[in-house]
Amino acid sequence: QVQLQESGPGLVKPSETLSLTCTVSGGSINGYYWTWIRQTPGKGLEWIGHIFPSGTTTYNPSLKSRVAISVDTSKNQFSLRLTSVTAADTAVYYCARDNYGATTPYHFDFWGHGTLVTVSS
Amino acid sequence: DIQMTQSPSSLSASVGDRVSISCRASQSINTYLNWYQQKAGKAPKLLIYAASIVQTGVPSRFSGSGSGTDFTLAISSLQPEDFATYYCQQSLSTPKTFGQGTKVEL
Numbered sequence: 585q586v587q588l589q590e591s592g593p594g595l596v597k598p599s600e601t602l603s604l605t606c607t608v609s610g611g612s613i614n615g616y617y618w619t620w621i622r623q624t625p626g627k628g629l630e631w632i633g634h635i636f637p638s639g640t641t642t643y644n645p646s647l648k649s650r651v652a653i654s655v656d657t658s659k660n661q662f663s664l665r666l667t668s669v670t671a672a673d674t675a676v677y678y679c680a681r682d683n684y685g686a687t688t689p690y691h692f693d694f695w696g697h698g699t700l701v702t703v704s705s
Numbered sequence: 706d707i708q709m710t711q712s713p714s715s716l717s718a719s720v721g722d723r724v725s726i727s728c729r730a731s732q733s734i735n736t737y738l739n740w741y742q743q744k745a746g747k748a749p750k751l752l753i754y755a756a757s758i759v760q761t762g763v764p765s766r767f768s769g770s771g772s773g774t775d776f777t778l779a780i781s782s783l784q785p786e787d788f789a790t791y792y793c794q795q796s797l798s799t800p801k802t803f804g805q806g807t808k809v810e811l
């Protein structure tokens with residue numbers, strides 16, 4: 585059974601950089617897209633972006649200038665960096681696996697438990 | 706971006722009721738539509754993908770239908786553990802987008 589676990593600081597100061605890591609266990613990181621999603625009461629669930637183990641990334645245009653996702657296949661981990669954070673970036677951040685089949689579209693089949701990141705001085 | 710609109714935003718139901726939740730996409734997404742269930746303090750859980758394929762381990766009382774722009778999640782006989790918030794999500798194109806959620810309450 586694939587498991588994902590987010591880790592990183594729960595408190596980040598305004599204008600600083602939010603950094604989170606997702607560790608994948610119970611399966612290989614290869615062959616799937618790995619995604620960051622965040623959730624706020626106001627905006628609901630927001631797709632941040634994803635990465636393929638080759639390093640190919642796609643980001644949400646609303647965050648593209650501030651976000652970077654990277655992968656370390658040797659550690660079965662992928663990471664999120666979000667720069668110049670404000671209170672609006674306060675959210676629960678989830679990592680998830682984006683799975684697909686030969687005839688089935690992408691779907692998020694495994695999720696981490698989520699980690700609350702608060703932006704405050 | 707493709708906008709996803711769910712209705713209703715919330716509904717009250719009783720154990721044993723049949724419940725239907727609608728999701729509309731702002732443009733055709735074929736069957737690139739997934740449904741998730743989220744309970745308080747937990748991560749979303751995949752229920753249905755490709756509009757109508759029930760994820761392994763999900764009870765058969767859950768079903769999905771639709772294509773193009775209009776989709777429905779149905780729960781045939783509501784159980785106590787089904788009281789939760791349900792989200793639709795399109796996977797046709799990036800940025801992948803979610804509906805605002807439908808809360809199913811007692």
